[in-house]
Amino acid sequence: MSKIREIHNKLKNKEVTCLELVQEKLDLLKLNTHNTVNSLLDTLAIDLAKKVDAKIADGKEIGLLEGIPFGIKDVYMVQGTYTTASSDLLKNYKSSYTATAIQKLLDAGAIPLVKENCDSFGHGSSSENTIFGAVKNAVNPTLVGGGSSGGSAVNVAKEYTIFSIGGDTGGSIRQPAGYNNVYGLKPTYGRISRFGLMAYASSTDCVGPIAKSLEDIRIVLNAMSAKDVKDQTTYQSESISKDVVLLTDEIKTVGYFKNFIESEAISSEIKQSFLRTIDTIKSKGIAVKELDFFESDTLVSTYYTLAMAETASNLSRLDGTNYGNRIEGKNLKDTYSITRSENFSEETKRRIVGGNQVLSQGFSDEIYLKGLNLRDQIAANFEKDFKKVDLILSPVTPNNPPKIGDSLKDPLAMYLSDAYTVGFSLGQLPTLTTPKGTATGIQITAAKKNDELVLQFANFLNDIL
């Protein structure tokens, strides 16, 4: 059941006022102990809610998203609000403009409630790399909320927000969605503008929705998608209609990567439940093909090498000159390096240093250019696969969420835990986490720009699982 439609009807029928709704959610967010909140946008939200109520009182029609409360990962610019990227460097930074994707939601009348906790600059898979305290899992608070959009996924799962906007570079929407049993979509790269999203790795950064129902994912995706002159990698896409998503009989063949399932790293529980789901799909008359793919360590290494190179470049602007928590040194260069050493987390420094290593003379041919070449091969492999199958299915993660504290001890293990998500990021493919089929969900991936196929199959899984 769509939460957005349910609330829309309640507002229209005057069963609840928008102000009551927004105040209830703000109270829940304020009192919550999952560390999901970096800052509340209470003044703005209450002001907007009163305007929606006034419109309803005047007997005017309201749009579907009008008055719907939502959350925003704290890496999106919203004019006049703190945008910290969960970092010391930007803990007092205020956005001077608003991200295109968020502006589109504001234009549709949705009400922003909260800037949500996440891994600093998106650097992490657990939402523990943050100055606001580790995000606690919605189901079991001793476990991580997942990352990097952990606060967003937990807020949706706990119904503190009706939907939230996450950011996904290598799995940062899909993995926390899986860890908290909600839907999370990474659309095709370029479907939604990145303008106003703090850049991590620009060639895979994607804006996407997290929600409790598939219909809400569709509604929010449509609201944010468009070509934007401020992001030249965007393309114009067609709106996905509700009726098209219901056409579940168009999918004839799906595939899955044999080596993902045969890997020693996958838990037997996730492996068995994934294979049971495959059997159920087969029993409904859909052909299932086993596919060959790159080994997990190659995928993870390619992704992290390229992402580190891009983040080293993107974060080089953060030196405390024009904004940020500047710490004065004895001269300009000293000021730069003290500001960056004192304000970046250990994980962020690890990635910047790694990125500068691969981009430096002597390393770039052997590692960076080879990484780019591997990316070409991964993308070519996907193209070949999508000639054989309509969709690719995979688990979201090899294991259940770890305990809070465990991921920070072993960065390499954390990187390897992203094995099932990063490949689709490198391919820039649309991929949805659906909270079905395994304890941390199933990923449904289609060829580029075939986002509607992903939603169709998720709808089909809803019917059969």
Next chain:
Amino acid sequence: MMTVDILSSIKGAKESEAVSKLFDAIKSANVNNIDSENKFKNAVSLDDLREDVVLDSSTIEKEIIIENFPKKKNGYLVVAKVIEE
């Protein structure tokens, strides 16, 4: 050759063992030659660039930019002397 701490503008920055293992995996991976047909196509077409025009920021945008200055004097941003070496 510049060291990673200089390259990164991070005092005391060191190479990480975990990251080195990622690089080792790349070094040992098999790479086939990709023909130009299958090269990653992600460039923006020159025919599709936005107009190169100056757009003035709004007053509120300018005010917030100034509010974000780490150090200011008489409404101006204060920075260290740039030419020192």
